[in-house]
Amino acid sequence: xxxxxxxxxxxxxxxxxxxxxxxxQTFRDFEVVVVDDGSxxxxxxxxxxxxxxxxxxxxxxxxxxxxxxxxxxxxxxxPWIAFLDADDEWxxxxxxxxxxxxxxxxxxxxxxxxxxxxxxxxxxxxxxxxRTVIDYFDVALRSGGVGLSSQATLVSKAALLAxxxxxxxxxxxxxxxxxxxxxxxxxxxxxPEVLAVYHNECSGRARxxxxxxxxxxxxxxxxxxxxxxxxxxxRSSHLYANWTLVQHAIDLIHAGRRREGLRVLRACRPLxxxxxxxxxxxxxxxxxxxxxxxxRRVYHxxxxxHPASIA
Numbered sequence: 001x002x003x004x005x006x007x008x009x010x011x012x013x014x015x016x017x018x019x020x021x022x023x024x025q026t027f028r029d030f031e032v033v034v035v036d037d038g039s040x041x042x043x044x045x046x047x048x049x050x051x052x053x054x055x056x057x058x059x060x061x062x063x064x065x066x067x068x069x070x071x072x073x074x075x076x077x078x079p080w081i082a083f084l085d086a087d088d089e090w091x092x093x094x095x096x097x098x099x100x101x102x103x104x105x106x107x108x109x110x111x112x113x114x115x116x117x118x119x120x121x122x123x124x125x126x127x128x129x130x131r132t133v134i135d136y137f138d139v140a141l142r143s144g145g146v147g148l149s150s151q152a153t154l155v156s157k158a159a160l161l162a163x164x165x166x167x168x169x170x171x172x173x174x175x176x177x178x179x180x181x182x183x184x185x186x187x188x189x190x191x192p193e194v195l196a197v198y199h200n201e202c203s204g205r206a207r208x209x210x211x212x213x214x215x216x217x218x219x220x221x222x223x224x225x226x227x228x229x230x231x232x233x234x235r236s237s238h239l240y241a242n243w244t245l246v247q248h249a250i251d252l253i254h255a256g257r258r259r260e261g262l263r264v265l266r267a268c269r270p271l272x273x274x275x276x277x278x279x280x281x282x283x284x285x286x287x288x289x290x291x292x293x294x295x296r297r298v299y300h301x302x303x304x305x306h307p308a309s310i311a
Contacts, residue, residue: 005072012043014087021089038062066166066174088151094195098154107159107186113196136183137236148179152196211251
């Protein structure tokens with residue numbers, strides 16, 4: 001048995017599609033825990049109309065997506081939990097294929113995915129030893145920050161609870177923080193098939209939110225100081241944290257908050273092999289916001305996919 005966790009907040013127009021994709025899975029032994037995080041738009045009523053006893057609606061006052069996912073984890077009756085946001089969807093074999101790899105002590109399994117607007121997969125080739133990812137943070141750098149995701153990930157409940165679950169009261173990036181801690185804690189398996197669809201055209205996505213300091217940078221610093229980052233992931237984890245912080249500075253500059261962006265850049269202590277990335281951000285600071293958008297597209301299309309080029 002597996003638990004499917006669906007956080008729900010103001011997604012009445014989409015949650016039916018997500019549930020349909022879950023109920024259409026080839027693997028049938030599952031429960032669905034939908035956590036309504038204080039919606040006011042009719043989303044819970046849409047869930048109530050689903051005539052399937054495997055779907056369970058849990059309500060709570062609005063506390064954020066991290067709290068909603070944690071509630072689903074604690075409500076879960078199964079040892080494995082698959083996450084799906086209420087406005088995304090799976091292909092029919094998602095549970096079948098991920099559960100087939102949920103063995104050998106892995107802490108999580110993720111699949112390739114695509115956006116609704118494009119057929120091309122979001123992840124490039126992922127170097128693996130068998131199905132186990134060799135260096136999760138190298139993968140995230142090569143794909144512009146994409147790795148484990150809230151649309152395409154199956155997680156061991158015990159492993160997720162052991163790392164403290166998702167951070168709460170974090171508006172953006174709470175999932176990236178949890179995925180990083182999972183990757184530092186144990187092996188991650190990968191299924192290269194595109195088995196999930198990310199609907200980034202839906203309203204309310206984090207991409208529309210104002211820039212917020214990335215939680216994962218502080219988490220990396222804490223885990224590194226405590227000696228909890230595995231030696232074979234030390235270099236890539238440091239580069240990932242550094243890239244994330246520089247990206248935050250770029251976001252601030254792009255949002256017109258130049259002074260804040262410059263302060264973040266001044267506070268950066270980039271690794272020797274990340275200097276070109278850091279310099280790229282510095283060179284953007286005098287440019288108009290309109291020009292920054294063009295450079296941002298170039299940056300995402302080239303730099304993250306070729307981390308060796310910033311060595």
